[in-house]
Amino acid sequence: MAPPTGAALRDVFGWTLADLADRDPRILVLDGDVGSSTGVGPFEAAHPDRFLQMGVTEQNMLGVAAGLATLGFVPFISAFACFSVARALDSIRVLIAQPGLDVKITGGYSGLLTGMTGKTHQIFNDVAIMRSLANVTVLAPADEAETRQAITTVAATPGPAYLQITRDPAGSLFGPDYVFELGKGVLVREGPDVTLVSTGTQTIRTLEAAGRLAAHGIEATVLHLPTIKPLDADALTRASAATGLVITVEEHTIIGGLGGAVAEVLSERHPVPLRRLGIRDTYGESGPNDKLLDKYRLSAAAVAADVAAIMAQRPDRRPARAARLDGHDPRDRGTRSPASPDGHARLATGAQTRKTGGL
Amino acid sequence: MTGGSSLTDLEATARRARREIVKAIAHAKGGHLGGPLSAADILTALYFDVLSIRPDEPRWPDRDRFILSKGHSSIALYVVMALRGYFPIEEVATFDAIDSRLQGHPDMTVLPGLDMSTGSLGLGFAAGVGIAMGARLARRHFTTYVMVGDGECNEGVIWEGAHVAERYGLDNLVVIVDQNGLQQFGWAGQDPTRDPGRRRPPYAGTQLSDRWAAFGWAVTETDGHDIAAVISALRSARVARGRPSVVIARTVKGKGVSFMEGDYRWHSRVPTPDELAAALAELGDPVLIPEGA
Numbered sequence: 001m002a003p004p005t006g007a008a009l010r011d012v013f014g015w016t017l018a019d020l021a022d023r024d025p026r027i028l029v030l031d032g033d034v035g036s037s038t039g040v041g042p043f044e045a046a047h048p049d050r051f052l053q054m055g056v057t058e059q060n061m062l063g064v065a066a067g068l069a070t071l072g073f074v075p076f077i078s079a080f081a082c083f084s085v086a087r088a089l090d091s092i093r094v095l096i097a098q099p100g101l102d103v104k105i106t107g108g109y110s111g112l113l114t115g116m117t118g119k120t121h122q123i124f125n126d127v128a129i130m131r132s133l134a135n136v137t138v139l140a141p142a143d144e145a146e147t148r149q150a151i152t153t154v155a156a157t158p159g160p161a162y163l164q165i166t167r168d169p170a171g172s173l174f175g176p177d178y179v180f181e182l183g184k185g186v187l188v189r190e191g192p193d194v195t196l197v198s199t200g201t202q203t204i205r206t207l208e209a210a211g212r213l214a215a216h217g218i219e220a221t222v223l224h225l226p227t228i229k230p231l232d233a234d235a236l237t238r239a240s241a242a243t244g245l246v247i248t249v250e251e252h253t254i255i256g257g258l259g260g261a262v263a264e265v266l267s268e269r270h271p272v273p274l275r276r277l278g279i280r281d282t283y284g285e286s287g288p289n290d291k292l293l294d295k296y297r298l299s300a301a302a303v304a305a306d307v308a309a310i311m312a313q314r315p316d317r318r319p320a321r322a323a324r325l326d327g328h329d330p331r332d333r334g335t336r337s338p339a340s341p342d343g344h345a346r347l348a349t350g351a352q353t354r355k356t357g358g359l
Numbered sequence: 360m361t362g363g364s365s366l367t368d369l370e371a372t373a374r375r376a377r378r379e380i381v382k383a384i385a386h387a388k389g390g391h392l393g394g395p396l397s398a399a400d401i402l403t404a405l406y407f408d409v410l411s412i413r414p415d416e417p418r419w420p421d422r423d424r425f426i427l428s429k430g431h432s433s434i435a436l437y438v439v440m441a442l443r444g445y446f447p448i449e450e451v452a453t454f455d456a457i458d459s460r461l462q463g464h465p466d467m468t469v470l471p472g473l474d475m476s477t478g479s480l481g482l483g484f485a486a487g488v489g490i491a492m493g494a495r496l497a498r499r500h501f502t503t504y505v506m507v508g509d510g511e512c513n514e515g516v517i518w519e520g521a522h523v524a525e526r527y528g529l530d531n532l533v534v535i536v537d538q539n540g541l542q543q544f545g546w547a548g549q550d551p552t553r554d555p556g557r558r559r560p561p562y563a564g565t566q567l568s569d570r571w572a573a574f575g576w577a578v579t580e581t582d583g584h585d586i587a588a589v590i591s592a593l594r595s596a597r598v599a600r601g602r603p604s605v606v607i608a609r610t611v612k613g614k615g616v617s618f619m620e621g622d623y624r625w626h627s628r629v630p631t632p633d634e635l636a637a638a639l640a641e642l643g644d645p646v647l648i649p650e651g652a
Contacts (some may be wrong), residue, residue, distance in 0.1 A: 028496075052492065055526070057519035060485045064523065068487020070474065071497055091516075094479045095486055099468055 008169045010039035010108055010149045010354070011203070017076055018046040020155055026072060032079040037115075038165070039110040040078045058083045062103070064093035065270035069101040071349040076100050076157055080114075081107025082162065085130060096160045097133040103212070105130075109139075109166040111200070111251035112296055113289045116271050122284035128256030130162040131229040137182070138229040140164040140258075141175040146226055149180035168289060170201035173224070180350050185228045185235035185252060191219030194311060196303075197236065199225045199258045202251040205293070207237060208300035209249075214305060224288045231261050238272045245314070246274045247307055251298055254278040275310050277303060364483075369586045372442055373403040376643045377615045379438040379451055386634045387455040388405035390463065393625040394508060394603030395435030397539035397583070397610040402439040404589040405504060407462065409597075414444040417472035424474040424490050424502045428483025429508040429537060430464040431509070437461045437470075440647045445472045450508050481514030483507075488520045491603075502597055506535045510542030510561045518574065524603045525575035533596045533607040534576075537583060538567060539612035571605045583608030616641055 007015075021027040021043065029043050033056045044051040053059040057246040058079060059272045065075040077084050084105050087094070097102045107126050114121045137154065140160065147165070154161040173188065188203065189210050198206035203224040210220040223239040227231060240246045246266065248259040259276030266272060279296055293299035297306055360493040364372075376399045384390045406412070410423045427436045434454055441448040446460075453459035460470040474490065477483035482521025487505035494501055507517065523531055540560035548557035562570075572578045588607060596604035612626070614621030616638040620651040628636060 005531055011550020049496070054523055055519075057516075058524055059482070059516040060519035060523055061486065063482050063516065064489035064492060064519070066477070066495075067486035067491075068493040070486075070490060071493040071499075091482055091485065094371050094476065095482050098466075099476050103623070 003232055007144050008039070008167060009141070009144070009165045010060065010167055012037035012039075012144050012164050013078075013106065013108070013151065016148045016151045018043040020152060021047045021050060022167045024074070024155065026074040028052060028062050028068060028071055028073050030065050030068075030075050030076045030077055032056060032058050032077070032083060032107065034080055034083075035078055035166075036310065037080070037182070038078040038106070055114060059091050061269050063095050065103040066099070066101050067163070069096075069103050070193060074102050074104065076087070076104045076155075077106055077180050079081060079106065080121060081126045084108075085126040085162070086103065086123055088115045089129065091347065092160075093133060097135050099137045100159055102158050104151075105160070105161055105162045106164045106165050107239060111166060111170055111202075112292050112298065113166060113251075116286045118286040119283040119330040122288060123281045124253040124284065125256060126162075126164065127228055127250075127252050127258065131135055131261065132256070133160075133253060135159040135160055136229065139182075139227055141180070142199075142201055142203045143228050144170065145172070145174040145176065145178045146180050148171055149178070150182075153180060153182050164200055168202045171204045173207065180226065183230045184283065185232035185239075186224045187221065187235070187239065188224050189220065189222035192243060192245060193218050194245045194307065195221045195223060195224045196237045196247050196249055196349050197225060197239070197258065197262055198249040198267040199228060200251060202249055203236070205298060205300045206244035206249045207305055209303035209307065212300060212304035216308060218308060218311060223256065228261055231265055233265045233269060236265055240270055240272050242265055244272050245311075246272055247277070247310060248274070248276045248341055249298075250276075250278040251301055252278055253281060256282060256344060261304040269272045273314070277306055366587050369403055369407055372407060373400045373586065374497050374615070374642060376403060376435065377439045378440060378639055379442075379448065380434050381616065381630065381635060381638045381642065383434050383438065383451050383454045383629050386452070388629050389455050389627075390434050390629075391431045391627045392619060392630070393427060393541065393612040393623070394432040394537070394539065394625075396614045396616065396619065397430050397434045397612045398429070398506065398537045398584050399439070401537060401589055401608055401610075404449065404586050404593065406439045406443045408590050409593045410504065411482045411501065412443075414440075414472070416551055417445060421499060422499055424487070424503040426475045426477060426487045426490075426503070426505045427468060427484040428477050428505050429480065429511050430477030430483060432464065432467050432508075432537075433461070433478075435464060438501055440540075446470075448574055466496075478506055480511040480585055481516035481520075484511075485516055485520045487534075488524045488529065491524065492527060492547065494531055494539070495527075495529070500531075502531050502533060502638050504535065504593075506534045506579055508538055508542070509536055509538040509540065509567055510545065512536065512567060512570075513561060521574040521576065521603075528601050529603045532603040533593065533604070534569065534571075535593070536605060536607045537606070537610050538607055539610040539614075541612045541621070541626070543623070543626050544625065549642055558623045566608045568605075571607070575591075575602055577604040578594040578607065579604070580607045580609065583610035
């Protein structure tokens, strides 16, 4: 069973678990009455006895998962991130994280793009919360190939894990040869001018932004960190040292998420100038994805413009051909940057290949 | 009674447990008293009769599971487990001390024999629902027992779990409500000036058993200080078919020490040396009773 290439991560979630459960009898899915949205229908169809409908009882559901884990089962939670993390946080903290029980918590509909639900269903601090819990591994895979392997890896790795799963198709980053490694960063682009650090599906847009920047003379390194905890401090330090300027980009609040984690590591291991792009201490709203990404400065065009603006403020960093991509201040969320086809063309070639090691 | 324990033996065990509980709280200078004393007879019935357990093999896969969801009554659980042979009774003196296995609330990561870490009210029950569900999935035949407080039944997660357990017909799940009629502070009593220790019970004016019955559970009520009655109720609950069972055990907060009984202020108060001596005298500590008396 497999979804079509470029599938939404939520569909990858359901198909992957159904496949895994064929050969791993420990795997269960607990659904908080959102299975039609989180993509677990194929699992229910394939393994009806191991699909446990919990109704709208998130606090109970996470507790039930903990109880199941004490008997050797590996429960995966099907819920929206806002409910699995925020509503059921105490169940996670006391029953899963503190005892270190083998429950895999997924945050479906993570981030900004939640199907026009508005701020109640958009949680921007799920990573900040989950990575502050001891014993919990935190993952934000970018695309189908990585999501499939991330799910497979956490299923085989004892202990609590939190996995962001986005709602809508966001494109592909990796080819069929990609190998996901827990706790390892992936250098998806190399360039001498600035290091962009990103995670989750945002990395796809960040890489596209790097393509746009290249057309304007800024060659960026892009480091993708699909494991936010434990963070790949070595890869981060290497990538940061190579350019001397780091900009994090995340579909999450800049407080305590990827940007926070990167700031913590670099300030102790390799202090370099750092800027964080992402949701700026605010809540979301309803709207179509493209409008949301532009307004909250997470589209490829917005990221490219904001990176260029940051670099324009640093004459020592500005390559000879660099120019601002638009006339807007990066802190102004209410504007949209002009589109450039360059980044799209670059991403569409699929030329990005996984590399490891230093620059 | 199984294990050769007579009812008289069990009553003596519960009495000893109460003495150890009061001493431990006085020694630790912290912890809870009212709830542990209300639960002591039920815990004795469970650990010395009802539960199928092996104290020398705490991780025996087919053991009955027990979760003290009202985790703040941990000292009662520790004392009864020690008396049952899980660890030496002397270890109770480490309760609440740094690096102790006997944490203020039960911690399964440090003390073998605990089937879940608890302390945040309502959550132990949710985990118990999961264990009962897992036992069914794994085709294992042990019973999962969960003790909750009546104050704890304020928690919404209790009713989330009650709904789901009924939905799955978990007849391998038995809940005991230690209904001592008081919570930490609760609602003011009728006459706070004349009777400052009294507060209104968590479910004043309503029947807690009706609420569980409305959720589809098999409900029985019992005197939670009559050990034979508790054992009988728990045995009956275990053979209920097709739905989960709850035993509402009517208890007295602070049971066994006259000046603690029914007084909410003893929820987590530490006795003075004089109060400790008076309590132990009431509980018949032989150390404090002169020889020949």
